[in-house]
Amino acid sequence: MTDARRKLTLLRFGRRIFAALLFVFWTSVLCQAQTASAETCDFSAYKPFKMSHFLKAALLEQAKPVYPSAARAVRAHGKVRIKILVDRRGAVKEACVVEGHPLLRAAAVQAARESRFKPNFGLTLPQKRYGRRFIQDELVFNFTLA
Numbered sequence: 128m129t130d131a132r133r134k135l136t137l138l139r140f141g142r143r144i145f146a147a148l149l150f151v152f153w154t155s156v157l158c159q160a161q162t163a164s165a166e167t168c169d170f171s172a173y174k175p176f177k178m179s180h181f182l183k184a185a186l187l188e189q190a191k192p193v194y195p196s197a198a199r200a201v202r203a204h205g206k207v208r209i210k211i212l213v214d215r216r217g218a219v220k221e222a223c224v225v226e227g228h229p230l231l232r233a234a235a236v237q238a239a240r241e242s243r244f245k246p247n248f249g250l251t252l253p254q255k256r257y258g259r260r261f262i263q264d265e266l267v268f269n270f271t272l273a
Contacts, residue, residue, distance in 0.1 A: 168210060168223035168224075168225075170210075170212045170221060170261070170263050173212060173220075173221075173260070173261045174261070175212055175261040175262055175263035176261065176262045176263070177262070177263050177264075183264075185217070185244045185245040186242070186243075186244055186245075187217065187243045187244055187245055188242060188243045189238075189242045189266070190237075190238040190239075190241035190242050191238060192231075192234040192235050192237065192238035192268050192270070193234055193237075193238075194234065194270060195230055195231065195233070195234050197230055198228070198230035198231050198234075198270070199272070201230065202272055203228045203230045203231055203270070204228070204231075204270050204271055204272050205227065205228050205231070205269075205270060206227060206267055206268065206269050206270075207224065207226070207227025207228065207231050207232060207235035207267070207268045207270065208224070208225040208226050208227060208265055208266075208267050209222050209223070209224060209225065209227075209235050209236060209239040209265065209266045209267075209268065210222070210223050210224075210225050210263070210264075210265050211239050211242075211263070211264055211265065211266055212261050212262075212263055213244050213261065213262050213263075213264065214260060214261055215246065215247055215260055215261075216246055217243055217244035217245055217246045218243065218244075219239060219240050219241075219242055219243075219244075220261065222236050222239040222240050223236070224236060225265065227268075228270070231268075231270050234268075234270075235268040235270075238268060239266050239268075242266065
């Protein structure tokens with residue numbers, strides 16, 4: 128009976144070690160990816176119109192992110208802020224991470240790109256008056272363990 132308990136204890140310990148190693152590996156990979164995409168997070172080339180209150184009212188569908196299994200294994204949770212660039216058709220053209228847990232970032236970016244907004248940013252005025260084709264805003268995704 129003690130051998131069985133010892134094996135079970137080693138098995139549980141091994142799973143925890145594996146989860147910790149997986150966390151370290153994915154954190155280093157995603158941090159490198161985030162560092163590389165930090166330069167691409169600059170939307171100034173698009174000359175976006177920065178009026179976030181229009182986009183909050185124009186949100187048609189905010190996709191729910193899929194909780195990554197690696198993040199679930201290490202019990203990662205928290206908020207992830209995503210900076211988005213929305214075009215006139217209501218589609219998200221660009222998305223990048225502002226802050227958040229490294230294991231949750233990819234899922235949040237994917238969900239942000241799947242979100243949809245009203246055409247013409249939900250404005251009733253003609254877009255020629257504003258002269259902009261894009262609006263910049265932020266979305267926040269909250270990951271919680273159930």
